[in-house]
Amino acid sequence: EAGVVQSPRYKIIEKKQPVAFWCNPISGHNTLYWYRQNLGQGPELLIRYENEEAVDxxxxxxxxxxxxxxxxxxSTLKIQPAELGDSAVYLCASSFGRGRSNNEQFFGPGTRLTVL
Amino acid sequence: GESVGLHLPTLSVQEGDNSIINCAYSNSASDYFIWYKQESGKGPQFIIDIRSNMDKRQGQRVTVLLNKTVKHLSLQIAATQPGDSAVYFCAVSNDKLIFGTGTRLQVFP
Incomplete structure:
Protein backbone atom coordinates (compact mmCIF):
# COMPACT_ATOMS: atom_id res chain seq x y z
CA GLU A 1 0.00 0.00 0.00
CA ALA A 2 1.38 3.39 -0.97
CA GLY A 3 1.94 5.86 1.81
CA VAL A 4 1.42 9.59 1.76
CA VAL A 5 3.05 11.04 -1.33
CA GLN A 6 4.52 14.52 -1.42
CA SER A 7 6.24 16.48 -4.14
CA PRO A 8 8.63 18.01 -4.68
CA ARG A 9 10.98 16.57 -2.07
CA TYR A 10 13.22 19.62 -2.20
CA LYS A 11 12.67 23.18 -3.33
CA ILE A 12 15.06 26.13 -3.36
CA ILE A 13 13.66 29.53 -4.21
CA GLU A 14 14.55 33.16 -3.74
CA LYS A 15 12.58 35.26 -1.31
CA LYS A 16 9.43 36.88 -2.63
CA GLN A 17 8.91 34.03 -5.09
CA PRO A 18 5.83 31.79 -4.92
CA VAL A 19 6.05 28.09 -4.15
CA ALA A 20 3.57 25.22 -4.03
CA PHE A 21 3.64 21.81 -2.42
CA TRP A 22 1.49 18.87 -3.36
CA CYS A 23 0.22 15.98 -1.25
CA ASN A 24 -1.64 12.80 -2.08
CA PRO A 25 -2.93 11.08 1.06
CA ILE A 26 -3.39 7.39 1.66
CA SER A 27 -6.39 6.10 -0.25
CA GLY A 28 -9.53 6.27 1.83
CA HIS A 29 -8.16 8.73 4.37
CA ASN A 30 -10.61 11.57 4.64
CA THR A 31 -8.57 13.74 7.01
CA LEU A 32 -5.49 15.54 5.70
CA TYR A 33 -3.02 17.68 7.62
CA TRP A 34 -0.28 20.09 6.67
CA TYR A 35 2.50 20.64 9.19
CA ARG A 36 5.60 22.81 9.21
CA GLN A 37 8.73 21.51 10.87
CA ASN A 38 11.51 23.94 11.63
CA LEU A 39 15.02 22.64 12.10
CA GLY A 40 15.40 20.88 15.43
CA GLN A 41 11.74 21.23 16.30
CA GLY A 42 8.66 19.07 16.21
CA PRO A 43 6.00 19.50 13.53
CA GLU A 44 3.45 22.27 14.00
CA LEU A 45 -0.01 22.01 12.50
CA LEU A 46 -0.85 24.54 9.80
CA ILE A 47 -4.21 23.26 8.60
CA ARG A 48 -6.45 20.23 8.88
CA TYR A 49 -9.01 19.12 6.30
CA GLU A 50 -11.89 16.76 6.73
CA ASN A 51 -12.77 15.83 3.17
CA GLU A 52 -12.70 19.15 1.31
CA GLU A 53 -13.46 21.30 4.35
CA ALA A 54 -10.72 23.12 6.25
CA VAL A 55 -11.82 22.50 9.85
CA ASP A 56 -8.77 24.00 11.57
CA SER A 75 -4.11 18.89 -1.55
CA THR A 76 -1.88 21.83 -2.40
CA LEU A 77 -0.20 24.23 0.01
CA LYS A 78 1.01 27.51 -1.43
CA ILE A 79 3.20 30.31 -0.14
CA GLN A 80 3.16 33.64 -1.92
CA PRO A 81 5.44 35.45 -1.49
CA ALA A 82 7.97 33.31 0.37
CA GLU A 83 10.10 34.84 3.12
CA LEU A 84 13.43 33.72 4.53
CA GLY A 85 11.71 32.47 7.68
CA ASP A 86 9.58 30.06 5.66
CA SER A 87 12.56 27.75 5.22
CA ALA A 88 11.44 24.49 6.82
CA VAL A 89 10.19 21.02 6.04
CA TYR A 90 6.51 20.94 5.10
CA LEU A 91 4.90 17.66 6.06
CA CYS A 92 1.61 16.26 4.91
CA ALA A 93 -0.21 13.61 6.93
CA SER A 94 -3.48 11.77 6.59
CA SER A 95 -5.72 9.72 8.80
CA PHE A 96 -8.90 7.72 8.56
CA GLY A 97 -11.67 9.18 10.62
CA ARG A 98 -12.91 12.58 11.45
CA GLY A 99 -13.37 14.71 14.49
CA ARG A 100 -10.67 14.81 17.10
CA SER A 101 -7.05 14.34 16.27
CA ASN A 102 -6.63 10.96 17.94
CA ASN A 103 -6.78 8.85 14.86
CA GLU A 104 -3.37 7.58 13.82
CA GLN A 105 -1.74 9.99 11.42
CA PHE A 106 0.52 8.76 8.65
CA PHE A 107 3.14 11.22 7.49
CA GLY A 108 4.67 11.77 4.11
CA PRO A 109 8.42 12.34 3.65
CA GLY A 110 8.00 16.11 3.52
CA THR A 111 9.17 18.88 1.23
CA ARG A 112 12.30 20.67 2.34
CA LEU A 113 11.98 24.33 1.40
CA THR A 114 14.99 26.63 1.34
CA VAL A 115 14.35 30.33 0.79
CA LEU A 116 17.44 32.33 -0.22
CA GLY B 1 -2.75 25.84 25.61
CA GLU B 2 -0.67 22.73 25.67
CA SER B 3 3.10 22.70 25.76
CA VAL B 4 5.21 19.61 25.40
CA GLY B 5 8.86 19.25 26.23
CA LEU B 6 11.43 16.52 26.17
CA HIS B 7 14.01 16.33 28.88
CA LEU B 8 17.13 15.69 26.80
CA PRO B 9 17.93 16.84 23.27
CA THR B 10 20.34 13.93 22.77
CA LEU B 11 20.63 10.47 24.28
CA SER B 12 23.57 8.18 23.54
CA VAL B 13 23.32 4.50 24.39
CA GLN B 14 25.33 1.41 23.68
CA GLU B 15 23.87 -1.22 21.41
CA GLY B 16 21.98 -3.77 23.46
CA ASP B 17 21.26 -1.43 26.35
CA ASN B 18 17.82 -0.12 27.18
CA SER B 19 16.89 3.46 26.26
CA ILE B 20 14.52 5.74 28.12
CA ILE B 21 13.24 8.96 26.58
CA ASN B 22 11.18 11.26 28.76
CA CYS B 23 8.55 13.85 27.97
CA ALA B 24 6.52 16.31 30.01
CA TYR B 25 3.25 17.98 29.12
CA SER B 26 1.34 20.82 30.67
CA ASN B 27 -2.39 20.25 30.14
CA SER B 28 -3.89 17.87 32.66
CA ALA B 29 -6.93 17.43 30.39
CA SER B 30 -4.80 15.83 27.65
CA ASP B 31 -6.06 12.33 27.02
CA TYR B 32 -4.11 10.81 24.15
CA PHE B 33 -0.36 10.51 23.77
CA ILE B 34 1.78 9.24 20.93
CA TRP B 35 5.43 8.54 20.36
CA TYR B 36 6.87 9.07 16.88
CA LYS B 37 10.22 8.13 15.39
CA GLN B 38 11.71 10.33 12.68
CA GLU B 39 14.68 9.19 10.64
CA SER B 40 16.69 11.61 8.58
CA GLY B 41 14.85 12.71 5.45
CA LYS B 42 11.63 11.01 6.44
CA GLY B 43 8.39 11.98 8.05
CA PRO B 44 7.52 10.96 11.62
CA GLN B 45 6.53 7.32 12.00
CA PHE B 46 4.05 6.14 14.62
CA ILE B 47 5.61 3.91 17.29
CA ILE B 48 3.10 3.51 20.07
CA ASP B 49 0.26 5.39 21.70
CA ILE B 50 -1.50 5.44 25.04
CA ARG B 51 -4.75 6.88 26.30
CA SER B 52 -5.22 8.56 29.64
CA ASN B 53 -7.18 5.63 31.09
CA MET B 54 -3.99 3.55 31.01
CA ASP B 55 -0.61 4.01 32.66
CA LYS B 56 1.40 1.49 30.67
CA ARG B 57 1.30 -0.01 27.23
CA GLN B 58 3.72 -2.40 25.60
CA GLY B 59 4.62 -3.05 22.00
CA GLN B 60 7.44 -4.91 20.35
CA ARG B 61 10.57 -3.84 22.28
CA VAL B 62 8.88 -0.57 23.27
CA THR B 63 6.93 0.42 26.36
CA VAL B 64 5.20 3.70 27.05
CA LEU B 65 4.55 4.78 30.62
CA LEU B 66 2.14 7.56 31.51
CA ASN B 67 2.12 9.33 34.86
CA LYS B 68 -0.83 11.69 34.85
CA THR B 69 -0.11 12.93 38.35
CA VAL B 70 3.10 14.62 37.29
CA LYS B 71 2.12 14.92 33.62
CA HIS B 72 4.99 12.84 32.38
CA LEU B 73 5.38 10.07 29.87
CA SER B 74 8.32 8.00 28.81
CA LEU B 75 9.31 5.71 25.99
CA GLN B 76 11.42 2.71 26.85
CA ILE B 77 13.23 0.81 24.11
CA ALA B 78 14.59 -2.58 25.07
CA ALA B 79 17.83 -3.92 23.63
CA THR B 80 18.48 -0.81 21.57
CA GLN B 81 19.72 -1.48 18.06
CA PRO B 82 21.53 0.70 15.51
CA GLY B 83 18.29 0.91 13.53
CA ASP B 84 16.70 2.69 16.47
CA SER B 85 18.91 5.73 15.84
CA ALA B 86 16.54 8.59 15.05
CA VAL B 87 14.81 11.58 16.58
CA TYR B 88 11.94 10.63 18.87
CA PHE B 89 8.99 12.93 19.46
CA CYS B 90 6.24 12.69 21.97
CA ALA B 91 2.95 14.23 20.88
CA VAL B 92 -0.04 15.11 22.98
CA SER B 93 -3.54 15.28 21.61
CA ASN B 94 -6.53 17.23 22.77
CA ASP B 95 -8.14 18.57 19.69
CA LYS B 96 -4.90 18.58 17.73
CA LEU B 97 -1.48 17.01 18.03
CA ILE B 98 1.13 19.09 19.86
CA PHE B 99 4.65 17.79 19.34
CA GLY B 100 7.61 18.16 21.64
CA THR B 101 11.02 19.26 20.43
CA GLY B 102 12.45 15.77 20.02
CA THR B 103 15.27 13.68 21.47
CA ARG B 104 17.96 12.40 19.17
CA LEU B 105 18.86 8.81 20.05
CA GLN B 106 22.36 7.77 19.08
CA VAL B 107 23.30 4.11 19.30
CA PHE B 108 26.98 3.23 19.36
CA PRO B 109 28.53 -0.24 19.10
Whole structure:
Protein backbone atom coordinates (compact mmCIF):
# COMPACT_ATOMS: atom_id res chain seq x y z
CA GLU A 1 0.00 0.00 0.00
CA ALA A 2 1.38 3.39 -0.97
CA GLY A 3 1.94 5.86 1.81
CA VAL A 4 1.42 9.59 1.76
CA VAL A 5 3.05 11.04 -1.33
CA GLN A 6 4.52 14.52 -1.42
CA SER A 7 6.24 16.48 -4.14
CA PRO A 8 8.63 18.01 -4.68
CA ARG A 9 10.98 16.57 -2.07
CA TYR A 10 13.22 19.62 -2.20
CA LYS A 11 12.67 23.18 -3.33
CA ILE A 12 15.06 26.13 -3.36
CA ILE A 13 13.66 29.53 -4.21
CA GLU A 14 14.55 33.16 -3.74
CA LYS A 15 12.58 35.26 -1.31
CA LYS A 16 9.43 36.88 -2.63
CA GLN A 17 8.91 34.03 -5.09
CA PRO A 18 5.83 31.79 -4.92
CA VAL A 19 6.05 28.09 -4.15
CA ALA A 20 3.57 25.22 -4.03
CA PHE A 21 3.64 21.81 -2.42
CA TRP A 22 1.49 18.87 -3.36
CA CYS A 23 0.22 15.98 -1.25
CA ASN A 24 -1.64 12.80 -2.08
CA PRO A 25 -2.93 11.08 1.06
CA ILE A 26 -3.39 7.39 1.66
CA SER A 27 -6.39 6.10 -0.25
CA GLY A 28 -9.53 6.27 1.83
CA HIS A 29 -8.16 8.73 4.37
CA ASN A 30 -10.61 11.57 4.64
CA THR A 31 -8.57 13.74 7.01
CA LEU A 32 -5.49 15.54 5.70
CA TYR A 33 -3.02 17.68 7.62
CA TRP A 34 -0.28 20.09 6.67
CA TYR A 35 2.50 20.64 9.19
CA ARG A 36 5.60 22.81 9.21
CA GLN A 37 8.73 21.51 10.87
CA ASN A 38 11.51 23.94 11.63
CA LEU A 39 15.02 22.64 12.10
CA GLY A 40 15.40 20.88 15.43
CA GLN A 41 11.74 21.23 16.30
CA GLY A 42 8.66 19.07 16.21
CA PRO A 43 6.00 19.50 13.53
CA GLU A 44 3.45 22.27 14.00
CA LEU A 45 -0.01 22.01 12.50
CA LEU A 46 -0.85 24.54 9.80
CA ILE A 47 -4.21 23.26 8.60
CA ARG A 48 -6.45 20.23 8.88
CA TYR A 49 -9.01 19.12 6.30
CA GLU A 50 -11.89 16.76 6.73
CA ASN A 51 -12.77 15.83 3.17
CA GLU A 52 -12.70 19.15 1.31
CA GLU A 53 -13.46 21.30 4.35
CA ALA A 54 -10.72 23.12 6.25
CA VAL A 55 -11.82 22.50 9.85
CA ASP A 56 -8.77 24.00 11.57
CA UNK A 57 -6.66 26.65 9.89
CA UNK A 58 -6.01 28.74 12.98
CA UNK A 59 -2.23 28.38 12.65
CA UNK A 60 -2.06 29.11 8.94
CA UNK A 61 -0.51 32.53 8.20
CA UNK A 62 -3.26 33.61 5.89
CA UNK A 63 -1.53 36.67 4.54
CA UNK A 64 0.86 34.53 2.51
CA UNK A 65 -0.19 30.91 2.91
CA UNK A 66 -3.13 29.21 1.23
CA UNK A 67 -4.25 25.64 0.86
CA UNK A 68 -6.87 23.74 -1.02
CA UNK A 69 -8.30 20.28 -1.22
CA UNK A 70 -10.89 20.72 -3.88
CA UNK A 71 -12.09 17.15 -4.38
CA UNK A 72 -11.37 15.93 -0.89
CA UNK A 73 -8.40 13.85 -1.99
CA UNK A 74 -5.07 15.48 -2.84
CA SER A 75 -4.11 18.89 -1.55
CA THR A 76 -1.88 21.83 -2.40
CA LEU A 77 -0.20 24.23 0.01
CA LYS A 78 1.01 27.51 -1.43
CA ILE A 79 3.20 30.31 -0.14
CA GLN A 80 3.16 33.64 -1.92
CA PRO A 81 5.44 35.45 -1.49
CA ALA A 82 7.97 33.31 0.37
CA GLU A 83 10.10 34.84 3.12
CA LEU A 84 13.43 33.72 4.53
CA GLY A 85 11.71 32.47 7.68
CA ASP A 86 9.58 30.06 5.66
CA SER A 87 12.56 27.75 5.22
CA ALA A 88 11.44 24.49 6.82
CA VAL A 89 10.19 21.02 6.04
CA TYR A 90 6.51 20.94 5.10
CA LEU A 91 4.90 17.66 6.06
CA CYS A 92 1.61 16.26 4.91
CA ALA A 93 -0.21 13.61 6.93
CA SER A 94 -3.48 11.77 6.59
CA SER A 95 -5.72 9.72 8.80
CA PHE A 96 -8.90 7.72 8.56
CA GLY A 97 -11.67 9.18 10.62
CA ARG A 98 -12.91 12.58 11.45
CA GLY A 99 -13.37 14.71 14.49
CA ARG A 100 -10.67 14.81 17.10
CA SER A 101 -7.05 14.34 16.27
CA ASN A 102 -6.63 10.96 17.94
CA ASN A 103 -6.78 8.85 14.86
CA GLU A 104 -3.37 7.58 13.82
CA GLN A 105 -1.74 9.99 11.42
CA PHE A 106 0.52 8.76 8.65
CA PHE A 107 3.14 11.22 7.49
CA GLY A 108 4.67 11.77 4.11
CA PRO A 109 8.42 12.34 3.65
CA GLY A 110 8.00 16.11 3.52
CA THR A 111 9.17 18.88 1.23
CA ARG A 112 12.30 20.67 2.34
CA LEU A 113 11.98 24.33 1.40
CA THR A 114 14.99 26.63 1.34
CA VAL A 115 14.35 30.33 0.79
CA LEU A 116 17.44 32.33 -0.22
CA GLY B 1 -2.75 25.84 25.61
CA GLU B 2 -0.67 22.73 25.67
CA SER B 3 3.10 22.70 25.76
CA VAL B 4 5.21 19.61 25.40
CA GLY B 5 8.86 19.25 26.23
CA LEU B 6 11.43 16.52 26.17
CA HIS B 7 14.01 16.33 28.88
CA LEU B 8 17.13 15.69 26.80
CA PRO B 9 17.93 16.84 23.27
CA THR B 10 20.34 13.93 22.77
CA LEU B 11 20.63 10.47 24.28
CA SER B 12 23.57 8.18 23.54
CA VAL B 13 23.32 4.50 24.39
CA GLN B 14 25.33 1.41 23.68
CA GLU B 15 23.87 -1.22 21.41
CA GLY B 16 21.98 -3.77 23.46
CA ASP B 17 21.26 -1.43 26.35
CA ASN B 18 17.82 -0.12 27.18
CA SER B 19 16.89 3.46 26.26
CA ILE B 20 14.52 5.74 28.12
CA ILE B 21 13.24 8.96 26.58
CA ASN B 22 11.18 11.26 28.76
CA CYS B 23 8.55 13.85 27.97
CA ALA B 24 6.52 16.31 30.01
CA TYR B 25 3.25 17.98 29.12
CA SER B 26 1.34 20.82 30.67
CA ASN B 27 -2.39 20.25 30.14
CA SER B 28 -3.89 17.87 32.66
CA ALA B 29 -6.93 17.43 30.39
CA SER B 30 -4.80 15.83 27.65
CA ASP B 31 -6.06 12.33 27.02
CA TYR B 32 -4.11 10.81 24.15
CA PHE B 33 -0.36 10.51 23.77
CA ILE B 34 1.78 9.24 20.93
CA TRP B 35 5.43 8.54 20.36
CA TYR B 36 6.87 9.07 16.88
CA LYS B 37 10.22 8.13 15.39
CA GLN B 38 11.71 10.33 12.68
CA GLU B 39 14.68 9.19 10.64
CA SER B 40 16.69 11.61 8.58
CA GLY B 41 14.85 12.71 5.45
CA LYS B 42 11.63 11.01 6.44
CA GLY B 43 8.39 11.98 8.05
CA PRO B 44 7.52 10.96 11.62
CA GLN B 45 6.53 7.32 12.00
CA PHE B 46 4.05 6.14 14.62
CA ILE B 47 5.61 3.91 17.29
CA ILE B 48 3.10 3.51 20.07
CA ASP B 49 0.26 5.39 21.70
CA ILE B 50 -1.50 5.44 25.04
CA ARG B 51 -4.75 6.88 26.30
CA SER B 52 -5.22 8.56 29.64
CA ASN B 53 -7.18 5.63 31.09
CA MET B 54 -3.99 3.55 31.01
CA ASP B 55 -0.61 4.01 32.66
CA LYS B 56 1.40 1.49 30.67
CA ARG B 57 1.30 -0.01 27.23
CA GLN B 58 3.72 -2.40 25.60
CA GLY B 59 4.62 -3.05 22.00
CA GLN B 60 7.44 -4.91 20.35
CA ARG B 61 10.57 -3.84 22.28
CA VAL B 62 8.88 -0.57 23.27
CA THR B 63 6.93 0.42 26.36
CA VAL B 64 5.20 3.70 27.05
CA LEU B 65 4.55 4.78 30.62
CA LEU B 66 2.14 7.56 31.51
CA ASN B 67 2.12 9.33 34.86
CA LYS B 68 -0.83 11.69 34.85
CA THR B 69 -0.11 12.93 38.35
CA VAL B 70 3.10 14.62 37.29
CA LYS B 71 2.12 14.92 33.62
CA HIS B 72 4.99 12.84 32.38
CA LEU B 73 5.38 10.07 29.87
CA SER B 74 8.32 8.00 28.81
CA LEU B 75 9.31 5.71 25.99
CA GLN B 76 11.42 2.71 26.85
CA ILE B 77 13.23 0.81 24.11
CA ALA B 78 14.59 -2.58 25.07
CA ALA B 79 17.83 -3.92 23.63
CA THR B 80 18.48 -0.81 21.57
CA GLN B 81 19.72 -1.48 18.06
CA PRO B 82 21.53 0.70 15.51
CA GLY B 83 18.29 0.91 13.53
CA ASP B 84 16.70 2.69 16.47
CA SER B 85 18.91 5.73 15.84
CA ALA B 86 16.54 8.59 15.05
CA VAL B 87 14.81 11.58 16.58
CA TYR B 88 11.94 10.63 18.87
CA PHE B 89 8.99 12.93 19.46
CA CYS B 90 6.24 12.69 21.97
CA ALA B 91 2.95 14.23 20.88
CA VAL B 92 -0.04 15.11 22.98
CA SER B 93 -3.54 15.28 21.61
CA ASN B 94 -6.53 17.23 22.77
CA ASP B 95 -8.14 18.57 19.69
CA LYS B 96 -4.90 18.58 17.73
CA LEU B 97 -1.48 17.01 18.03
CA ILE B 98 1.13 19.09 19.86
CA PHE B 99 4.65 17.79 19.34
CA GLY B 100 7.61 18.16 21.64
CA THR B 101 11.02 19.26 20.43
CA GLY B 102 12.45 15.77 20.02
CA THR B 103 15.27 13.68 21.47
CA ARG B 104 17.96 12.40 19.17
CA LEU B 105 18.86 8.81 20.05
CA GLN B 106 22.36 7.77 19.08
CA VAL B 107 23.30 4.11 19.30
CA PHE B 108 26.98 3.23 19.36
CA PRO B 109 28.53 -0.24 19.10
Missing amino acids: DSQLPKDRFSAERLKGVD
